[in-house]
Amino acid sequence: MKWKIGNVKIDNQVVLAPMAGICDSAFRRIAKSMGCGLLSTEMVSDKAIMYENTRTQEMLYMTDCERPISQQIFGAEAKSFKIAAQYICKNMKPDIIDINVGCPVPKVAERSKAGSALLKNPQKIGEIVEAVVDAVNVPVTAKIRSGWDSTCINALEVSAIIEDAGASAITVHPRTREQRYGEKADWSIIKEVKDSLSIPVIGNGDIFTCYDAKRMIDETDCDAIMLGRGVIGNPWLIRQCIDYLDNEIEPEKVSLDEKIEMIKKHAELLSEIRPEKVAMHKMRTHTAYYLKGQWRSAEIKPRIFKMNAKEELFALLDEYVELVK
16 A cells, blocks of 8 residues: 655555664665565764764665665754754755654663653654754654653653644654563554544554554554564565555465575675675674574574674575585
């Protein structure tokens, strides 16, 4: 099913979550190859953009084949958000700017007073969204959690403020900051937000199968679903969700050969955008996720976490295939 965020056309109801340390251009291109309707970048700091931090500049890299793509920014002040959003739109030209109002990690929520910490100050969220909307010529969205903690469940209030400030869509992760990822997501909050807004609502949280995706849409009436942790090591979930949502096609088991081929493809793509040693250090974790639950994968896992070169990784994978034949 096709839908829109502002004037941005999106071909299906599957959106990639903006996962820190995961959603670089290499991973996004894999997600795109699986048909993902809308890609999201890793979040970047507004202050780091202002000060032209080298590492942050590298994180902004994107290619035209990844469109439509949403660039997520985190911060705590409307002025710095505005400057960062204008810089990104001028230099990277994303299709959408997304404002992080949900990150729970201490260095963002506590040290920087950003991400989910903003939920404690709804008025400031409105000021930030309005400032960014006025500053750029692309749709602006926001990703929120249900609240700061059990005493502050304010997703309805916050989402109304975000819509009134001019946002074109909102993503709801129905856990509090206090819950992090430890308790079951309360999808009823997504439905409450959807029922109260006129802009599109994207549901996020606890989608690990295509059946979860269909159930979330049926239960909440959300316009699209956002896949996060479920696609790490399993990008096939994207295609499975699209096929099931659009045509009720049942998922097929992913073979070991497909997983090995995908690991090698992922390593090649990462090597294009990062120095080999840096790329292979990232591939250690990715490879462990791809092979999670595979027979005898624990036997090569310690060696995977010591490898530093692409040829070394490929040799380990070939050795593993021979091991399990």
